[in-house]
Amino acid sequence: MKNGRYENALADIPEYSDEEVSNAVAALLASLCEWPFSTLHNLFTDVLPWYIYYLFCPHSSFHVERAVARWRCSLKEYRMRDLRSADLEVWTLIRQEERRQAEKIRLIPSENYVSHAVMEATGSVFTNKYSEGYPGRRYYEGQQVVDALEELAQARARSLFGVKYVNVQPYSGSPANLAVCFALLDPGDALMGLDLTHGGHLTHGWKVNFSAKYYRSVPYRLNTATGLIDYDALEETARRERPKLIICGATAYPRTIDFARVAAIAREVGAYSLADIAHIAGLIAGGVHPSPAGIVDVITTTTHKSLRGPRGAMIMTDSEEIAKKVDRAIIPGLQGGPHDHTTAAIAVALREASTPEFKAYARQIVANAKAFAEELLSLGYALVSGGTDTHLMVIDLTNKGVSGKAAARALDLGGIETNYNTIPDDPRKANDPSGLRIGTPAVTSRGMREDEMRRIARWMDRIIAHLDDEAVLEKTRLEVAELCRSFPAPGLPGSEV
Numbered sequence: 402m403k404n405g406r407y408e409n410a411l412a413d414i415p416e417y418s419d420e421e422v423s424n425a426v427a428a429l430l431a432s433l434c435e436w437p438f439s440t441l442h443n444l445f446t447d448v449l450p451w452y453i454y455y456l457f458c459p460h461s462s463f464h465v466e467r468a469v470a471r472w473r474c475s476l477k478e479y480r481m482r483d484l485r486s487a488d489l490e491v492w493t494l495i496r497q498e499e500r501r502q503a504e505k506i507r508l509i510p511s512e513n514y515v516s517h518a519v520m521e522a523t524g525s526v527f528t529n530k531y532s533e534g535y536p537g538r539r540y541y542e543g544q545q546v547v548d549a550l551e552e553l554a555q556a557r558a559r560s561l562f563g564v565k566y567v568n569v570q571p572y573s574g575s576p577a578n579l580a581v582c583f584a585l586l587d588p589g590d591a592l593m594g595l596d597l598t599h600g601g602h603l604t605h606g607w608k609v610n611f612s613a614k615y616y617r618s619v620p621y622r623l624n625t626a627t628g629l630i631d632y633d634a635l636e637e638t639a640r641r642e643r644p645k646l647i648i649c650g651a652t653a654y655p656r657t658i659d660f661a662r663v664a665a666i667a668r669e670v671g672a673y674s675l676a677d678i679a680h681i682a683g684l685i686a687g688g689v690h691p692s693p694a695g696i697v698d699v700i701t702t703t704t705h706k707s708l709r710g711p712r713g714a715m716i717m718t719d720s721e722e723i724a725k726k727v728d729r730a731i732i733p734g735l736q737g738g739p740h741d742h743t744t745a746a747i748a749v750a751l752r753e754a755s756t757p758e759f760k761a762y763a764r765q766i767v768a769n770a771k772a773f774a775e776e777l778l779s780l781g782y783a784l785v786s787g788g789t790d791t792h793l794m795v796i797d798l799t800n801k802g803v804s805g806k807a808a809a810r811a812l813d814l815g816g817i818e819t820n821y822n823t824i825p826d827d828p829r830k831a832n833d834p835s836g837l838r839i840g841t842p843a844v845t846s847r848g849m850r851e852d853e854m855r856r857i858a859r860w861m862d863r864i865i866a867h868l869d870d871e872a873v874l875e876k877t878r879l880e881v882a883e884l885c886r887s888f889p890a891p892g893l894p895g896s897e898v
């Protein structure tokens with residue numbers, strides 16, 4: 402690298418705290434036991450702490466559990482020694498990103514923190530395998546374990562979302578939507594999706610995307626007065642345009658989606674209905690948003706947003722005929738070998754998402770979003786649709802005289818990560834629009850609750866009122882970092898989950 406970024410990164414290698422040093426020493430001692438005394442190692446890390454617990458602290462299992470978990474984390478961190486000696490540049494950048502994610506309040510609604518377990522599966526030996534095809538019918542040998550893995554991921558998805566067929570191979574959300582179009586439409590067929598500037602996704606028919614280049618895109622929009630999807634206008638357009646596919650689901654829509662209404666309109670005009678639940682999959686899995694399963698023809702989702710899994714996607718349906726078409730669209734239509742390490746991590750995430758703890762997490766995401774919205778409203782902010790039913794909200798900054806981009810930049814300097822976004826019928830340009838999009842999945846994963854949301858909303862207000870005041874930004878950044886220290890982020894060094 403010649404541009405000096407790496408040099409800057411090296412100069413900025415975070416100093417180890419006392420705690421990190423003692424963790425590393427502890428990990429070093431533990432690693433001495435790894436070979437050839439693996440039995441001794443297990444005894445040391447798994448059994449001994451519990452023995453001490455029973456001996457000395459019969460009433461404080463919580464502390465011992467924390468100690469054991471921390472011990473394991475430090476060991477994992479220490480294991481990055483291989484990466485450190487092989488590639489100091491990448492190791493440095495990873496450590497910097499860890500620290501950035503730990504010290505910032507991350508409000509981008511499509512982001513989250515995955516657990517150590519999901520992270521481990523993502524970094525597992527399945528990255529070494531090729532397995533084009535599907536379980537039992539592959540184009541490569543050596544699939545004994547991968548077949549079992551993919552079937553496990555499929556079974557967990559079927560059971561969690563209540564569907565009959567699932568494909569876990571799409572590389573991500575956009576390729577999943579492409580695969581559904583490739584499976585069900587012919588070039589030139591009409592499709593309808595929510596306009597991008599009103600909250601829809603690129604792949605739902607935005608003019609520069611494949612979905613508008615190869616198909617005839619006829620977008621529907623929000624009612625700008627209410628900020629809600631205008632289902633009547635959607636119905637009228639569908640009757641007139643006779644699309645072959647109607648997509649519901651969004652990227653920046655804060656309200657519950659009426660899947661039944663969209664499916665009924667699609668049936669009436671002879672179209673397939675697709676629910677893209679990328680954003681709300683975790684809320685659906687947790688039972689806090691109605692599910693489109695059994696209502697629409699086909700469902701796509703990413704696995705890395707509120708569902709808290711690795712970067713990947715799934716396509717689900719109850720129709721055998723659609724399932725066959727989708728499978729053929731994925732391979733040989735669009736993809737080669739599936740990312741088996743991602744499949745492993747998807748399976749782990751699906752298992753996590755089926756627990757009572759995840760249901761509580763999903764409930765808290767929505768409670769946090771509502772508390773956040775109420776505080777912003779009380780501070781004089783306008784929200785598209787007036788609030789939220791989900792994990793996200795879109796703030797209309799017009800009455801504050803600030804652009805979304807200027808606000809997002811200042812907030813980032815103050816330790817709060819958001820993204821600028823259009824508001825419906827935005828008078829400003831898309832690259833410097835009037836809105837900010839924020840969401841609560843990541844902060845809720847850290848264990849933050851309503852009080853913290855109100856505090857963050859007030860910090861945001863302070864920054865937006867003093868965009869160019871470096872002292873205010875720095876003061877807020879330090880306060881943010883202090884709050885973050887009390888809520889360790891899952892999957893990062895120092896966290897138990």
Ligand code: PLP
Nearest residue numbers: 511573574575602651652679703
């Ligand atoms: N669908 C929706 C509703 C999304 O919000 C997104 C991404 O934000 C996608 C699809 C695309 O997912 P990916 O970025 O994984 O391609």
